[in-house]
Amino acid sequence: MSANRLDQAAQATQTAFVFPGQGSQKMGMLADLAAQFPVIEETFKEASAAVGFDLWHIAQSGEGINETQYTQPVLLTASIALWRLWLDLGGVAPKFLAGHSLGEYSALVAAGSLSLADAAKLVYLRGQLMQQAVPQGAGAMAAILGFEDAKVVELCAQISAQDFGSVEAANYNANGQVVVAGTKAAVDALIALVKENSGKAIALPVSVPSHCSLMKPAAEKFAEALEQTAIELPCIPVIQNVNAKAAQTVDEVRLALTAQLYESVQWTKTMQVFEQQGIHYLMECGPGNVLANLAKRLPNIEKAFPLDTQARMEDALNAVLVAEGKIA
Template sequence: MSSKRLEQIAQATKTAFVFPGQGSQKVGMLADLAQQFAGINATFAEASEAIGFDLWQIAQSGEGLNQTEFTQPVLLTASIALWRVWLELGGVAPKYLAGHSLGEYSALVAAEAMSLGDAVKLVHLRGKLMQEAVPEGQGAMAAILGLDDAKVLALCAEVNAQGQGSVDAANYNAQGQVVVAGDKAAVEAVMLAAKEQSGKAIALPVSVPSHCSLMKPAAEKFAQALEQTNIELPHLAVIQNVNAAIATDVAQLRQALTAQLYQSVQWTKTMQYLQDQGVQYVVECGPGNVLANMAKRLPNIEKAFPLDSSSRLEDALNAILVAEGKIA
């Protein structure tokens, strides 16, 4: 589909697409859809050729799937494969796109700001640099539930002042749900303190602590790769993680992608922005349904749909077409 056509058919919709980040990967993802839609395998073949190894084999076998440097290109490719199938089937083009962490790159590819080949190479490097910045086992992430944002920030500040290492608020996912990241001992100290404050704390199974100050060395190296990558302004509006805003020039876009490595993901503000703009329907374009489930709890979102199976894809296609008045 041409960029101009993409822009035209998205102008009047009340739909946003959101793309998941690391943690949504699943062995065997999109296998049933690949049997129905040749575009799934074609997209994986395109990305695999660009990156130099078989992403579909990793997705289906699970071998290496949870290693950050492989997780990221596999997830991005899966999301773009679903996006292409959606458009091929005549699905409504959304007015806004947003991606959670890694998912921001999927959103940018969908909006034609960068090619799939360039994007998979970028996120493969991103994963490698993140892992190199903090050797496996030294960092950690945890979800803190039931406490407001200010309280979680205060707990991080208290632990940082105690000299047990560094810990930051990494993801503002929803009201009462903040993910913290940093040195393992510091994260564990925040988890203990949160429980003492009647909150809940859940350790996340990750190999690197994303979106915290420990990632600054990775960001400095990654900025060089971003400068060498051909990036254009998106043809659909993409809301950025670090400021819940839309970039107005490519330099700003590159800066935000660099800062995303060590600054918080502002997902709560992103979803509020979508609601403020009149978005009523959210489609999660990628494996899993984490983002769709979070969107369902928002007051102005009428419906949220995942796409990661044949039945879910069909339900979403028909429901959005009816909701947007494209079919009766």
């Protein structure tokens, strides 16, 4: 579907697409769909040619799948393979797109802002720079559950004022769920403080403390690569992580992708934008169903569908085509 036709089709729908970030990868992802639909492996071949190694092999074998530099292009490609299949099967064009962290690149490819080849190169570099910015084991992340956002920010400030290093709110995922990132000592101290305050804290198995000030050195280098990359204004609005707004210029796209490395992911606000704009149906376009499950908490989202298996894809296609009035 051309950019103009995609844009026109999108305006009439009540559907939004969201693309997941790191943590959604799993060995064998999309295997059943690839057996039925050639577009899946074709998309992986296209992205593999851009980065110079076999992304489908990583996705199926699991070799290196949890190493940030490989995780990022694999997840991006899986998401775009599903997006292309959705359109091939007659799925409606969404009114809005958004991606959680890394998923923002998938959203931009879907919106015609970045080519898949350029996006694959960017996220491969992004993963390398993020890994280089903080020595292995020096950073950490944790999910904090059961507190208001302001309380999490307050506790982070208490710990950061001591001698543990810094810890900051990294992902505002939903009401009562905030992920923090920082030095390992600071995150460990925060986990203990949260438990002292009768909250729940879960250390996350990550190698990089994303979306915090420790990533500023990576962002400075990454900005240079973004300047050399061809970027168009999205033909479907992409709600950005850093400000929960759609970019109005290409410069705003570049600035948001740079800032995204060290600023918080405003996912709660992104979902509020969807609700305010009359979105009722949400498709999670990538492996797993983390974002679909988060969306089920929202009163105005009638249905949230993952798309990563043939059964899930068919359920979503049928339900949304009926809901959008495309079939009776």
